[in-house]
Amino acid sequence: MLTDQGAGTSDFFVPDLCRVRAVFLLLVTSELLVLVLAIVQAEAGWIDWNYFGLLSLFVQWTTLTSAALICLLRQRLARLSVARASLSIVAIVLLDVLAFSLFADSVLHPQPGIAVWQGIAKKLLLALLIVLMVLRYFYLQHQWQQQREAEMQAHLTALQARIQPHFLFNSMNTIASLIAVNPDKAEDAVLDLSELFRASLRTFDQLIPLARELDLCKRYLAIEALRLGDRLTLDWQIGAGLEHQAIPPLTLQPLVENAVYHGIQPRPEGGTVRIEAQARGNFVYLLVQNPKPDQNDRQHEGNRMALANIQLRLQALFGEPAVLKHSHQNDIYTVTLRLPRQSANGRGNARTRT
Incomplete structure (x- = not known):
């Protein structure tokens, strides 16, 4: 915009x-x-x-x-x-x-x-x-x-206030089960969960650095990894020099959440979530892949609503150069974001999880 x-x-x-x-x-x-x-x-x-x-x-x-x-x-x-x-x-x-x-x-x-x-x-x-x-x-x-x-x-x-009840309950149950056997992991999970809630309350940022959004995704996936274990495999492909790329807050994290909720959780064998960020010319391409969700699942309607919400925000902030696409190929569901290459004005990036 x-x-x-x-x-x-x-x-x-x-x-x-x-x-x-x-x-x-x-x-x-x-x-x-x-x-x-x-x-x-x-x-x-x-x-x-x-x-x-x-x-x-x-x-x-x-x-x-x-x-x-x-x-x-x-x-x-x-x-x-x-x-x-x-x-x-x-x-x-x-x-x-x-x-x-x-x-x-x-x-x-x-x-x-x-x-x-x-x-x-x-x-x-x-x-x-x-x-x-x-x-x-x-x-x-x-x-x-x-x-x-x-x-x-x-x-x-509305998007920032949409922390799913099922995710909250699952996270609290996971934390409760870890307190006795692994208090360090339980503490890390509490910190990650608090950071997710803090992000949901920051409604004044229109654009933030990509590094902050990726950090939020890592915190969410760390919590889900405690619950899903070996069923959740992650493949990160993040290009160099994209830390300050401008992105609307809670753009990538809901896509990652949908990938876990629709593509990994229903499958007994689990699967791989691939997150990719690459710069090509004047644009930055962000990609989230997961096993193809069941089209008959009613939860898939929520996925379409999240995509429509993100598309509306991208058009309002960037205009026509910003594109959101989703596709199915070889039982793989892919969501691709194209953003114009520009730096965010936001400061105070969140601590990056290692």
């Missing part, structure tokens, strides 16, 4: 007009409007090409200069209320249109008359209507984006 540059501008409803994509969209939209006006203006034929050329030159210059002024004043505008910021932007655009109209008419009409001033007034009125419509669109788009982020945060909170 792209965020606005500059402190204090992330909540501003007008997109960052310093970006090439935003300016390009404005130019394309304004050019389509010019095309419509040129078609309407034509008295003979489909389009008045002279009118189209002159109006295109005028509109493109006013669009570019207005975008540049709003870009330069963005941080100041972001400190204002929505109403004051909108009025300021309207004033900037109208003054820009007025300046270019006076310049153009001084070249084309050295001695302006009433008709010239009427033409300028029409340009200002048209610019006012267009700016108001564009600002309204920006405001609604911003409100939709905020709602989407709120929904994403709600999904994250």
Whole structure:
């Protein structure tokens, strides 16, 4: 998910007009409007090409200069209320249109008359209507984006609060059985379980380093290994230099949990869970493999819900570059994550289990 540059501008409803994509969209939209006006203006034929050329030159210059002024004043505008910021932007655009109209008419009409001033007034009125419509669109788009982020945060909170009762009960029973025979392992299990609960309560992190997420997976698997014993085999394939790769919290751990719960636990002979992380070009690929779960098992529905939840969060944070896929091949179930290569801002990575 792209965020606005500059402190204090992330909540501003007008997109960052310093970006090439935003300016390009404005130019394309304004050019389509010019095309419509040129078609309407034509008295003979489909389009008045002279009118189209002159109006295109005028509109493109006013669009570019207005975008540049709003870009330069963005941080100041972001400190204002929505109403004051909108009025300021309207004033900037109208003054820009007025300046270019006076310049153009001084070249084309050295001695302006009433008709010239009427033409300028029409340009200002048209610019006012267009700016108001564009600002309204920006405001609604911003409100939709905020709602989407709120929904994403709600999904994250729900996911972080979803420590399965069966896992909690199994873990407590395992710890209780170890207290008498192996108190050191029981203590380690308590520490691992507390770390899992601590992670479920951290709802303010949007991105964390991959090392922290992997540490959480290792703590979860250490607890499950106490219960499953030799039935659980782990295969770690983690590439070098990925410790600070940005990943949403509780993204990989639920996939590992599903791999154990759906792929290992129902099988008397157990199986292997493979966790892989590799960098390829501008992306990092994360892979979780386990024996294919039983499609008739009702628990598989929970697996699909977890995948949909993670997919929603990835799209909200990274956009289209982030991909989540799952597949079956040769009785092996694979979930693959593709994340754009970037570092997390999070600090204080959890202690890595050895």
